[in-house]
Amino acid sequence: MNTSSNSYRSTRSGGLGLSSPWIITLLIFWLFPLGYSLILSFTDYHLLARDVSWLGLENYRTLLADPAFLQALKNTLIFTIGTIPITQIIALSLALLVNRSFRGRSFFRSAFFVPSVTSMVVVALVFTNLYGRGGYILALAQLVGLNPPANGFLLDSSTALYSIMAMDIWMASGYYMLLALAGLKSIPDELYEAADIHGAGPWRRFFSITLPLLRPMILFSLVINGIKSLQVFVEIFVMTKGKYGTATGVYDVYTRGLERFEFGEASAAAYMLFVIIAFFSAAQFWLMRKRKAAL
Amino acid sequence: MARQSKPHSKHSGASPMRYLTLIVLTVIMIGPLIWMLRVALSPIGSELSFAALFNADISLGAFKSLFSADGIQRPAINSLIVGVIVTLGNVPFCFMSGYALARKSFLGSKVLFGLTLLILMVPAHILIVPLFLLVTKLGMFDSYWALITPFLVTPIGVFMVKQYVETIPDSLEEAARLDGAGEWRTLFSIVAPVCKPILAVLAIQTFLVNWNSFLFPFILTNSADLRTLPVALALMQGHQAIDWQHLMAGSTIAVIPALLVFLIFQKRIVSGITAGAIKQ
Numbered sequence: 296m297n298t299s300s301n302s303y304r305s306t307r308s309g310g311l312g313l314s315s316p317w318i319i320t321l322l323i324f325w326l327f328p329l330g331y332s333l334i335l336s337f338t339d340y341h342l343l344a345r346d347v348s349w350l351g352l353e354n355y356r357t358l359l360a361d362p363a364f365l366q367a368l369k370n371t372l373i374f375t376i377g378t379i380p381i382t383q384i385i386a387l388s389l390a391l392l393v394n395r396s397f398r399g400r401s402f403f404r405s406a407f408f409v410p411s412v413t414s415m416v417v418v419a420l421v422f423t424n425l426y427g428r429g430g431y432i433l434a435l436a437q438l439v440g441l442n443p444p445a446n447g448f449l450l451d452s453s454t455a456l457y458s459i460m461a462m463d464i465w466m467a468s469g470y471y472m473l474l475a476l477a478g479l480k481s482i483p484d485e486l487y488e489a490a491d492i493h494g495a496g497p498w499r500r501f502f503s504i505t506l507p508l509l510r511p512m513i514l515f516s517l518v519i520n521g522i523k524s525l526q527v528f529v530e531i532f533v534m535t536k537g538k539y540g541t542a543t544g545v546y547d548v549y550t551r552g553l554e555r556f557e558f559g560e561a562s563a564a565a566y567m568l569f570v571i572i573a574f575f576s577a578a579q580f581w582l583m584r585k586r587k588a589a590l
Numbered sequence: 591m592a593r594q595s596k597p598h599s600k601h602s603g604a605s606p607m608r609y610l611t612l613i614v615l616t617v618i619m620i621g622p623l624i625w626m627l628r629v630a631l632s633p634i635g636s637e638l639s640f641a642a643l644f645n646a647d648i649s650l651g652a653f654k655s656l657f658s659a660d661g662i663q664r665p666a667i668n669s670l671i672v673g674v675i676v677t678l679g680n681v682p683f684c685f686m687s688g689y690a691l692a693r694k695s696f697l698g699s700k701v702l703f704g705l706t707l708l709i710l711m712v713p714a715h716i717l718i719v720p721l722f723l724l725v726t727k728l729g730m731f732d733s734y735w736a737l738i739t740p741f742l743v744t745p746i747g748v749f750m751v752k753q754y755v756e757t758i759p760d761s762l763e764e765a766a767r768l769d770g771a772g773e774w775r776t777l778f779s780i781v782a783p784v785c786k787p788i789l790a791v792l793a794i795q796t797f798l799v800n801w802n803s804f805l806f807p808f809i810l811t812n813s814a815d816l817r818t819l820p821v822a823l824a825l826m827q828g829h830q831a832i833d834w835q836h837l838m839a840g841s842t843i844a845v846i847p848a849l850l851v852f853l854i855f856q857k858r859i860v861s862g863i864t865a866g867a868i869k870q
Contacts, residue, residue: 310694328720429638
């Protein structure tokens with residue numbers, strides 16, 4: 296047909312021009328920095344370097360023998376493994392609480408989501424206050440006889456990291472609640488009706504219908520949560536500046552790169568962290584493909 | 591509809607136990623922000639404790655002093671400028687690029703989409719060092735250019751638009767072309783209106799992300815005049831002289847616009863998160 300050749304021509308024209316803003320941004324602000332940083336990671340480039348020499352894998356070896364870097368990796372893993380299950384369980388519980396319609400449901404949904412639209416800097420500042428002397432979290436902990444550190448939770452190595460983790464759980468739960476709600480919505484009502492007819496109780500319904508059918512969404516949430524948790528930085532910067540055993544991987548990259556200006560070493564640290572995150576990203580990519588195939 | 595006719599309808603109300611649980615949870619989730627507001631509204635230098643704050647006077651002192659001499663108008667204006675310009679860039683640019691990736695096959699279009707997906711997976715931390723060096727070498731360090739230019743088009747935006755355009759039939763565009771409409775006219779008067787929902791989601795998300803953003807505005811600028819609100823607040827905290835009333839008042843000012851955007855566009859934000867469900 297005449298139109299088919301016409302439309303063929305029209306789909307070819309202008310594509311490059313239309314996508315040029317993205318192509319330029321991609322090249323200059325994404326691909327170039329990524330490549331540049333990878334090359335830097337094999338050099339001893341730093342702020343005052345007059346000439347730069349090639350070190351091969353030396354930076355990577357140095358880092359793997361550096362207690363500070365290993366501690367930062369360990370903290371990142373503690374953070375990730377410690378927060379994700381709790382965040383996801385709370386998120387799912389919240390979602391189940393506000394899934395069925397009842398008076399005031401949208402108010403509660405919004406209330407739970409509000410922390411997620413708040414700036415991380417603000418959340419970190421408010422919790423710095425709450426965890427410190429005069430803040431109600433410290434006061435509550437004293438009230439129930441927990442015997443918290445006298446100067447507050449953030450100025451003590453035994454509690455600082457866990458306190459920041461608790462704050463992150465508080466902040467993220469509402470976001471994953473929304474994802475869980477979307478998953479719940481996709482479960483057909485008929486399944487529950489059928490379960491009702493067969494006399495299945497609420498627990499039975501949860502474990503044989505809700506949980507299995509929610510699995511793809513839960514997996515997806517786990518992966519996103521993992522990627523975000525492995526990149527924790529802002530709250531550490533605001534609340535403790537990496538002191539009291541709270542330095543995470545990205546915080547380590549920041550101090551090496553932009554406080555000590557060891558660009559080569561910082562790049563190597565960033566790439567090592569990247570490998571860990573890439574594992575989660577690959578999982579995300581795989582899930583996305585699977586979800587798309589399912590549609 | 592079907593639910594309405596169910597015999598044991600569970601949606602008219604919830605049990606008192608459920609309401610009690612929900613109210614306790616709401617207090618936990620909203621409590622910190624109420625505390626922030628209460629501290630911000632207490633007289634400067636007053637004691638911080640539950641009892642003291644309960645009895646303290648309401649005072650606008652901290653807000654007034656923040657808006658005087660070396661206050662936070664400048665950071666607030668910076669945040670607004672950056673948020674608005676970055677949003678105004680993302681909407682047309684992501685639209686154009688996303689549309690091209692969905693509808694056109696051009697030299698390297700497959701590669702471009704592959705790279706876009708790849709970049710979506712790249713964690714931002716890896717850009718800390720090279721973006722700082724690049725922006726410095728381009729002479730943009732510590733300028734509005736540094737705060738805006740790298741973020742005018744985002745991979746997530748391009749991806750969102752591309753996915754959306756693929757779900758709409760191309761018959762309208764074909765008809766417009768047969769009528770002799772040019773490429774740009776087709777794009778902006780035929781396709782854009784159909785894409786309004788996704789462009790609205792994109793605009794809202796872009797504004798919120800940039801309004802709240804800390805990492806890159808922090809590492810790409812140096813002078814106090816260029817600080818955005820989150821950067822100014824985070825650095826204020828380092829000062830010994832600063833008191834909690836000022837910090838919480840500043841925090842309140844940072845929260846209010848984001849909260850308003852959320853309350854007004856709640857439905858769109860929620861649909862954006864659940865439909866896209868990728869990453870911020």
